[in-house]
Amino acid sequence: MRRCCTFCFLVTVATMTLVIPAVDAPADEGMWLFNNPPERLLKDKYQFEATGEWMEHLQRSSVRFNSGGSGSFVSSEGLVLTNHHVGADALQKLSTAEHDYLKQGFFARTREQEVKCVDLELNVLISIEDVTQRVSAAVKAEMSPAEAHQARQAVMAAIEQESLDKTGLRSDVVTLYQGGLYHLYRFHKHTDVRLVFAPEQDIAFFGGDPDNFEYPRFDLDVCLFRVYENDRPVRPAHFLKWGSEGVSDGELVFVSGHPGRTNRQNTVAHLDFLRDRAFLFTLNVLRRREVQLATFSERSRENARRAKDELFGVANSRKARLGGLAGLQDPAVMSRKVADEMKLRDAVAADPQLRAACGNPWSDIGDTLRVWDELYVPYQLLERGLAFHSQKFEIARTLVRMVEEDTKPNAERLREYRSSNRESLLQALFSDAPIYDDLETLGLADALSLYYELVGIRGDPLLQEVLAGKSPRQRAWELVAGSQLQKVDLRKQLAEGGKAAVDASQDPMIALARRVDAAARKVRKRYEEQVEEPQRQAYARLAEARFRLLGTDTYPDATFTLRLSLGAVKGYTDELGQKIPPWTTIGGAYQRANEHDNTPPFALPTSWLDHKDRLLLDTPFNFICTNDIIGGNSGSPVVNRQGEFVGVIFDGNLPSLVWDFVFSEEQGRSVAVDARAIVEALRKVYDATSLVEELGR
Amino acid sequence: MRRCCTFCFLVTVATMTLVIPAVDAPADEGMWLFNNPPERLLKDKYQFEATGEWMEHLQRSSVRFNSGGSGSFVSSEGLVLTNHHVGADALQKLSTAEHDYLKQGFFARTREQEVKCVDLELNVLISIEDVTQRVSAAVKAEMSPAEAHQARQAVMAAIEQESLDKTGLRSDVVTLYQGGLYHLYRFHKHTDVRLVFAPEQDIAFFGGDPDNFEYPRFDLDVCLFRVYENDRPVRPAHFLKWGSEGVSDGELVFVSGHPGRTNRQNTVAHLDFLRDRAFLFTLNVLRRREVQLATFSERSRENARRAKDELFGVANSRKARLGGLAGLQDPAVMSRKVADEMKLRDAVAADPQLRAACGNPWSDIGDTLRVWDELYVPYQLLERGLAFHSQKFEIARTLVRMVEEDTKPNAERLREYRSSNRESLLQALFSDAPIYDDLETLGLADALSLYYELVGIRGDPLLQEVLAGKSPRQRAWELVAGSQLQKVDLRKQLAEGGKAAVDASQDPMIALARRVDAAARKVRKRYEEQVEEPQRQAYARLAEARFRLLGTDTYPDATFTLRLSLGAVKGYTDELGQKIPPWTTIGGAYQRANEHDNTPPFALPTSWLDHKDRLLLDTPFNFICTNDIIGGNSGSPVVNRQGEFVGVIFDGNLPSLVWDFVFSEEQGRSVAVDARAIVEALRKVYDATSLVEELGR
Numbered sequence A, B: 001m002r003r004c005c006t007f008c009f010l011v012t013v014a015t016m017t018l019v020i021p022a023v024d025a026p027a028d029e030g031m032w033l034f035n036n037p038p039e040r041l042l043k044d045k046y047q048f049e050a051t052g053e054w055m056e057h058l059q060r061s062s063v064r065f066n067s068g069g070s071g072s073f074v075s076s077e078g079l080v081l082t083n084h085h086v087g088a089d090a091l092q093k094l095s096t097a098e099h100d101y102l103k104q105g106f107f108a109r110t111r112e113q114e115v116k117c118v119d120l121e122l123n124v125l126i127s128i129e130d131v132t133q134r135v136s137a138a139v140k141a142e143m144s145p146a147e148a149h150q151a152r153q154a155v156m157a158a159i160e161q162e163s164l165d166k167t168g169l170r171s172d173v174v175t176l177y178q179g180g181l182y183h184l185y186r187f188h189k190h191t192d193v194r195l196v197f198a199p200e201q202d203i204a205f206f207g208g209d210p211d212n213f214e215y216p217r218f219d220l221d222v223c224l225f226r227v228y229e230n231d232r233p234v235r236p237a238h239f240l241k242w243g244s245e246g247v248s249d250g251e252l253v254f255v256s257g258h259p260g261r262t263n264r265q266n267t268v269a270h271l272d273f274l275r276d277r278a279f280l281f282t283l284n285v286l287r288r289r290e291v292q293l294a295t296f297s298e299r300s301r302e303n304a305r306r307a308k309d310e311l312f313g314v315a316n317s318r319k320a321r322l323g324g325l326a327g328l329q330d331p332a333v334m335s336r337k338v339a340d341e342m343k344l345r346d347a348v349a350a351d352p353q354l355r356a357a358c359g360n361p362w363s364d365i366g367d368t369l370r371v372w373d374e375l376y377v378p379y380q381l382l383e384r385g386l387a388f389h390s391q392k393f394e395i396a397r398t399l400v401r402m403v404e405e406d407t408k409p410n411a412e413r414l415r416e417y418r419s420s421n422r423e424s425l426l427q428a429l430f431s432d433a434p435i436y437d438d439l440e441t442l443g444l445a446d447a448l449s450l451y452y453e454l455v456g457i458r459g460d461p462l463l464q465e466v467l468a469g470k471s472p473r474q475r476a477w478e479l480v481a482g483s484q485l486q487k488v489d490l491r492k493q494l495a496e497g498g499k500a501a502v503d504a505s506q507d508p509m510i511a512l513a514r515r516v517d518a519a520a521r522k523v524r525k526r527y528e529e530q531v532e533e534p535q536r537q538a539y540a541r542l543a544e545a546r547f548r549l550l551g552t553d554t555y556p557d558a559t560f561t562l563r564l565s566l567g568a569v570k571g572y573t574d575e576l577g578q579k580i581p582p583w584t585t586i587g588g589a590y591q592r593a594n595e596h597d598n599t600p601p602f603a604l605p606t607s608w609l610d611h612k613d614r615l616l617l618d619t620p621f622n623f624i625c626t627n628d629i630i631g632g633n634s635g636s637p638v639v640n641r642q643g644e645f646v647g648v649i650f651d652g653n654l655p656s657l658v659w660d661f662v663f664s665e666e667q668g669r670s671v672a673v674d675a676r677a678i679v680e681a682l683r684k685v686y687d688a689t690s691l692v693e694e695l696g697r
Helices: A039-046 A052-061 A084-094 A132-138 A145-167 A268-298 A301-328 A331-349 A352-358 A361-383 A391-405 A419-429 A437-455 A461-467 A472-482 A488-504 A508-550 A586-595 A606-610 A654-660 A675-684 A689-694 B039-046 B052-061 B084-094 B132-138 B145-167 B268-298 B301-328 B331-349 B352-358 B361-383 B391-405 B419-429 B437-455 B461-467 B472-482 B488-504 B508-550 B586-595 B606-610 B654-660 B675-684 B689-694
Strands: A062-065 A069-073 A079-082 A122-130 A170-176 A181-190 A192-198 A223-229 A252-257 A563-568 A583-585 A620-625 A637-639 A645-652 A670-674 B062-065 B069-073 B079-082 B122-130 B170-176 B181-190 B192-198 B223-229 B252-257 B563-568 B583-585 B620-625 B637-639 B645-652 B670-674
Touching (some): A039 A563, A052 A122, A052 A252, A062 A079, A069 A084, A069 A637, A069 A645, A084 A192, A084 A223, A084 A301, A132 A181, A145 A170, A145 A181, A145 A419, A145 A508, A252 A645, A268 A301, A268 A331, A268 B268, A268 B301, A301 A331, A301 A654, A301 B268, A331 A352, A331 A508, A361 A437, A391 A419, A391 A437, A391 A472, A437 A461, A437 A472, A461 A472, A461 A508, A488 A508, A583 A586, A586 A620, A586 A675, A620 A675, A645 A654, A645 A675, A670 A675, B039 B563, B052 B062, B052 B252, B062 B079, B069 B084, B069 B252, B069 B637, B069 B645, B079 B645, B084 B192, B084 B223, B084 B301, B132 B145, B132 B181, B145 B181, B145 B419, B145 B508, B252 B645, B268 B301, B268 B331, B268 B361, B268 B437, B301 B331, B301 B654, B331 B352, B352 B508, B361 B437, B361 B508, B391 B437, B391 B488, B391 B508, B419 B488, B437 B461, B437 B472, B461 B472, B461 B508, B472 B508, B488 B508, B583 B586, B586 B620, B586 B675, B645 B654, B645 B675, B675 B689
Antiparallel strands (some): A062 A069, A062 A122, A079 A223, A122 A181, A170 A181, A192 A223, A252 A637, A583 A620, A620 A670, A637 A645, A645 A670, B062 B069, B069 B079, B079 B223, B122 B181, B170 B181, B192 B223, B252 B563, B252 B637, B583 B620, B637 B645
8 A cells, every 4th residue: 555655565486586677668657747748758659749728637637635635526526535544534533433434434325425524635736837947046055054944944834825825825835846846836725625435454555564565456546535615525627527438458658746755866875774774764663664654553453443544554663664675775766866976977077167166066956965874864853753652742842833933033933834834834733633631642652662672761861851750651552541631622721722722831842842842843953954054055066967968858856746657557577476467356355255164354354255156256356557656646546648537546566665775667556446346336226326427427 | 471581560540669677587588599598587487497398398399481481390190280381482393273272172091192292491599519719720810811711611511411421410510699609509400291181261360461461360271281201101200199188377388489580689879780781771672572463463363372371471561661671760669679780899998808709790780881882782693693583593593503503612612512411402403393394484574674673774884794785674575585594304404414514505495594693693792701791700709798798608699500499389468558368269360351241361271260169269269478489480389387289370460560679578479270270170071081080189
């Protein structure tokens, strides 16, 4: 399963040779900007022209789930289709011990039955404007990194606020090419989103962790929401028509979605850093949380329900990171990276003008990584908050910081507290999502223990103050049980009361957030000024060199903004020489369940067992294509030349996990739910004829 | 569940205040040597005299499982009773895809049906002899640590060989008080051990990981083997009579077993090292293996079967280590340790004679820890073999080293290759236990990746050679698939062929073991000479100071040798103020299963569901007592004043997990299966009347 900023792998008995072909035929590579589509590649390879109208229709039909995923409008009445695992965050927040939407699924037979989500925000991209010049002009060459960072933040905040004031649209300045370009993205924001349909998790995530990031697959990983405005279904200006025919073998298809993050333009030293430092740290944290949540879940069904969504996310990230790490440890990948970098360095060295303009960004980036290495642990613990892992702490920190930042001019605030982002911030801060003290205590105790482990009690007066003479477990219990921040009213009261109210609060979690804030801000400031800013400048020069040498017919690394990728529906030959077909069928799901005696995670839900004889078993279920995606693309619509909806992306196979660093279509594939399977299941398993009609089938 | 060298914990919602009482009333503390029992404590507190005869009977009835646990003879026909989880290693090795002894259980209704275990070795302690003087005399004051280490190894090997030659008994020189005393232990060794009875794992490990190290419990964690000699059941000189009555509240009971390892005599600096270095490293390795085995298991039932015993062991260790770490992070524990140490240091400082004799062992131990810190990772990777985690590698290394060591005089060999240990070594090396290439590859790939992660490819030519230009996964696959060491005949052939045969072998795992051996030996040598030996000398001086100041009426830290502990059957009050009763009943198991809808890990096996109405539901099932135990004590008999068998230890509760460092009986308890429940289940659930009769009931 894919998700924002994750990707994956699992060892099988077979060798996992990563086949990277010589770069002759142009590959279906690229997460292309909507204002810089791959026109030449489309024309030359597929004889297709993406007109402005075609592009705009796809853009305005595409939806971003701010919880971390993609989707699309699929009806004139505001239906939005995404993955079940993208909707999972909303499903989990709606669930109670009595009604488990995530596990049992849901179908609203009438509009009245549609359930309003707790804190979901959807964004639709309306326009893109290049603001590189204005951003760059604000940052003078003679500025120190600290000044440059401040100036850049200020101009970005100003552009966003101006745009918001002028258009009323959510306005984000997006950094592309790690600092090479700055674009202003304007979004239509939707916050009244209601749940219409979700299947049971057993069929949405059929095969579970073992089949995650694998293929063949048999998953109905879909979920339908409806967007409302003023308590009525919205009538979107654009939505995707349901494809009248399915996909065919070799057919050109497009994916329009929000890939979260790739690292393809990173220098080799930066990849080394990811492999030897960042990935290891993250994997250890993920594994420790996975073991913790799994054992918590085993204690009772209610525990399992409470932990389900997070446990899925953690296991998914663990598998993805392991796949990424395996790629970085593969000499075939790294030697290609080294060769590419050498070529670029040689070309720059051979061009005096370019050399003068670009300097040595590789060496400059290496310098920032040495600082980053030093800051890495305190940054993760204090600023990212891994030392205080709990929702109550997150709320406390947001309150403490928000009232503090509000005393400053907009231009000088921490970026997430800029005025143009306030609505989204409050949407999350005042969320009604349930908070479970047992899970909170478990997480916080382990987090405090991690803090203790990583810095040691002797040398760290802050840790000593945080623990207040208690053991991590005792202290976590005291903090969680003592805090009242589960009450949304209290949060509102503190937010309204401003700095005076927050400063005066006796809530122990607020007190903790106040106590650690200076240290957290200090490490963030060092990171921003000594790592982020110089890195951004160096990568901007690297991007400039690439533009000059290779042209601008390129795409930037993923940034969780809308991208277009192209490709073909296509099988492949695996490392054992087996031919893997381009799609599976609904009948295959029954067969696989049978092979595993219908036991979890290979158990089909009762609804599927009961309605087997109604289903056309040869209906295509999941298909694969060569489109370039990454975590965050989950829920992205797959469309054909006509711009019709033919499927929804939900995964990539194991060989695609290296796409974080390098694209290869030899075996790497995106995996989608076929539109035909969605309609077949809605009609025959769930009796959702009204929905099928609304989809125009 | 307890096991050699493990211990544990799990966060609950409640605070886990560790209550450590003021040391007024003598506690039931101590893992006492059989040649230095707690006579005074027994007399003063319990008015009991352990006669020489009483002690010898208990000693000779006790059995050590060399796979890591304890047991006892319970019939005149050689029946040995232990825990199911101690027998698990043997059960796993007997199991196939067709017959899963571990999960399904087993009962041999006739002698002919008893199944010979693959490589189980049991030891019965025959005698103890103090050889401290001879060992100490061999180590001269003027020797360098390297020479001292060599001299000590030589004299220990010589004593062992002489004893073996003279008595024919397995002879081990055991280091006590971290070097304060050396005792020669002679064992009767049994290697023809046959499986007689094992219950289903669902009742043996009822409650699974969630209930592990918890109380109340409802587990039939027992397993019965029979010892043979010359193909006939052995008639042991001593065996425990089955208790005619059960235990009563407050009754004095004894535990005779083999606690694996404690760290109670460690200096504070040494505890800091465990907390800040060793435990963290181990926990990360355990968590990574747990996630790996859990995901492997999820893929199919056969995978789950293959991984089951190891997964249990890993999760058990993880829980135990977490409990230990929580103790070390608890200021209440550490401040007591600091205070104790200060008192001892002050007493030594105040006594010029003692000061002259002991020097400053605390500082000397601190010095060794700095070296150990530096060696720690390479030692774990290369010498402990974590970089090559696989059975085939272990076999390869044993062969490579054995033929090399055999070219040296006995006194100069690595300790495990001394001639007196040869039989036991070959018993393991030529084991028929199945080896699964998929599990092997999974483990080795991850191990090579760990090696890569911890040392980095750039700076380590050995790693580069080990990987041979492949990724860890490719290389693991190549090594495992290419090696033929699953064939016992090949191992025998290589062992018989000696150094010439092993040097000439083309087996890739043998080649790998050959390649890394020099580096592994080098780090071991540094460890032995610069850490182990000076630490041993310093701890010997510390022990001497304690003997002189506190007398010799003490017990040494656990060393997986036979110990006696005393205590009372006794409930306690938990941290929420709830009264926890001294025993549970068989009926309670049904109630708990009901509360969880009889779903795993709270599912009772069919046999128990079917025979519920035959059982006396108020039969005591598990009881708790204040006896001092640790991992390795699993399977230890609990006996009453009459020396009768009344139960078998299988666990300790959460508050007992800190006993690794400090004993407290406020809430800490050992957990045992009641002898009455064993008989009740054998008779009514398993219709094992012949067994019940043999047990004399």
